[in-house]
Structure formats: C-alpha cells, structure tokens
Amino acid sequence: xxxxxxxxxxxxxxxxxxxxxxxxxxxxxxxxxxxxxxxxxxxxxxxxxxxxxxxxxxxxxxxxxxxxxxxxxxxxxxxxxxxxxxxxxxxxxxxxxxxxxxxxxxxxxxxxxxxxxxxxxxxxxxxxxxxxxxxxxxxxxxxxxxxxxxxxxxxxxxxxxxxxxxxxxxxxxxxxxxxxxxxxxxxxxxxxxxxxxxxxxxxxxxxxxxxxxxxxxxxxxxxxxxxxxxxxxxxxxx
Ligand SMILES: C[S@@+](CC[C@H](N)C(=O)[O-])C[C@H]1O[C@@H](n2cnc3c(N)ncnc32)[C@H](O)[C@@H]1O
Numbered sequence: 001x002x003x004x005x006x007x008x009x010x011x012x013x014x015x016x017x018x019x020x021x022x023x024x025x026x027x028x029x030x031x032x033x034x035x036x037x038x039x040x041x042x043x044x045x046x047x048x049x050x051x052x053x054x055x056x057x058x059x060x061x062x063x064x065x066x067x068x069x070x071x072x073x074x075x076x077x078x079x080x081x082x083x084x085x086x087x088x089x090x091x092x093x094x095x096x097x098x099x100x101x102x103x104x105x106x107x108x109x110x111x112x113x114x115x116x117x118x119x120x121x122x123x124x125x126x127x128x129x130x131x132x133x134x135x136x137x138x139x140x141x142x143x144x145x146x147x148x149x150x151x152x153x154x155x156x157x158x159x160x161x162x163x164x165x166x167x168x169x170x171x172x173x174x175x176x177x178x179x180x181x182x183x184x185x186x187x188x189x190x191x192x193x194x195x196x197x198x199x200x201x202x203x204x205x206x207x208x209x210x211x212x213x214x215x216x217x218x219x220x221x222x223x224x225x226x227x228x229x230x231x232x233x234x235x236x237x238x
Pocket of ligand 1: 054055056061062086087088089090091092093107108109110113133134135136149150151152161164165166174
C-alpha cells in the first residue's frame with residue numbers, strides 16, 4: 001500500500017486522549033442536533049440536512065471533495081461530463097458538479113437521502129437525476145466519466161438505514177461487495193475518487209482493493225484537528 005500522510009504521532013495520541021471521554025457526549029449532541037432539519041451552506045449551495053441523512057458539516061470529508069472540485073473546475077466547464085455521485089446523502093457534491101454543467105446521477109440506498117437530495121436540488125434550482133440503488137449494481141460499467149464515493153467505513157453492522165451512512169459492516173461487507181464492481185470499470189476512462197480518513201482501517205480497505213488488482217493513489221490530504229482526510233483515486237495496481 002502507498003504511504004499516506006499521517007498526523008504527527010504525538011498529536012494523534014493527544015487527540016485520542018481528548019476524544020475518548022468526550023465521544024459519548026459528542027455522540028449525544030450529534031443525535032440531538034440532527035434529530036431536526038438543519039441548514040448548511042458552502043460554495044454558494046444552500047442545503048437542508050434532514051434527520052437520518054448523512055450531515056456534511058461535522059466531518060470534513062464532503063468539504064474536502066467540494067473544495068477539490070472548486071479548485072479543479074472553477075468555471076462551468078463540465079458540460080458533457082457524466083458523473084455518478086454514489087451514496088449521495090444530501091446530494092451536495094453532485095449538485096455542485098451539476099451546477100458546473102455536468103450530467104449527474106445521484107444514487108443512494110436510502111430513500112430518505114434521495115428525497116433530501118431532491119429537495120436540495122429544487123432549493124438550488126439544479127437538475128437532479130436520482131436512482132435508488134445498491135452500490136454500483138444498477139449501472140453499466142462505462143456509463144460515467146467520474147464516480148465519487150464517500151463510503152461508510154466504521155466496522156460495525158448498521159442497525160438501520162440511517163446507520164448505513166457510517167457503518168460498513170463488522171467484516172467490511174460494504175467494501176467486499178463494492179470492490180468487484182469497481183474492478184469491472186474501465187479505469188482508463190472512468191475516474192474513480194474515494195474519500196477515506198485516518199480514522200478508518202485503510203490497510204484493510206487497501207487489501208480488499210488489492211485482491212481485485214486495484215490500488216489507492218493520493219490526490220489530496222487535509223489535516224484538521226479532528227482527523228486527517230485523504231482524497232484518493234482508485235486505479236489499477238502497476
Ligand atoms: C458517508 S455518507 C456520504 C454522503 C455524501 N456523499 C456526502 O459526502 O455528504 C455515505 C452514503 O452512502 C450511502 N450508502 C450506504 N450504503 C450504500 C449502498 N450499499 N449503496 C448505495 N449507497 C449506500 C448512505 O446512505 C450515505 O448516504
């Protein structure tokens with residue numbers, strides 16, 4: 001596996017020390033705060049986060065993707081590009097790319113996420129093509145130029161549809177099912193971007209990818225006090 005930039009060992013230890021007693025309190029705050037509809041704004045998009053849908057605010061992963069695309073596509077120059085926002089949540093990332101001119105399919109396994117994303121598309125006056133789908137199983141391998149995935153990566157079995165936004169299964173079932181689908185893509189034509197962080201078992205995920213001839217390549221890393229987040233391109237192993 002390629003070496004990914006990581007937080008200084010001492011800072012990481014300090015963070016663990018601070019977070020351990022705070023985690024139950026943070027989780028309680030989180031559940032209460034997102035039990036009602038919330039509003040979030042970034043890069044000129046104004047979105048609502050409905051209960052049971054992944055909120056882009058508290059973790060930095062969604063913001064890392066948005067900031068990356070804002071730097072990479074500063075104008076409306078994505079006309080003709082076909083994008084799959086796989087596991088779209090509130091729809092924010094796909095809507096950002098739709099605003100830049102791309103044709104975007106927003107998919108999710110959670111009907112509540114798709115209905116939230118539909119509301120956000122209407123709110124921002126943007127086109128919306130929703131698909132209720134389990135991972136990439138409903139799509140032709142060459143249907144997209146760009147696929148974006150911010151996967152659930154905490155190893156626990158999800159107990160509800162809402163928990164699917166966070167938990168990938170005790171045994172990483174989400175990745176064991178997804179990776180063969182990704183391996184079937186023509187990765188010379190389809191760019192595949194995935195967000196992971198140092199909070200996840202990146203070695204396990206890399207091993208699952210390597211089992212299908214795939215590897216991770218660092219595009220961008222962002223350090224925050226909360227976590228180190230990596231934007232990665234999934235490609236064939238050389
Ligand atoms: C970490 S959230 C990311 C949401 C959004 N992309 C963002 O960045 O704000 C993961 C999303 O994947 C969806 N998801 C989980 N398992 C899925 C599956 N098997 N197929 C499709 N979507 C899935 C969840 O419902 C959730 O919306």
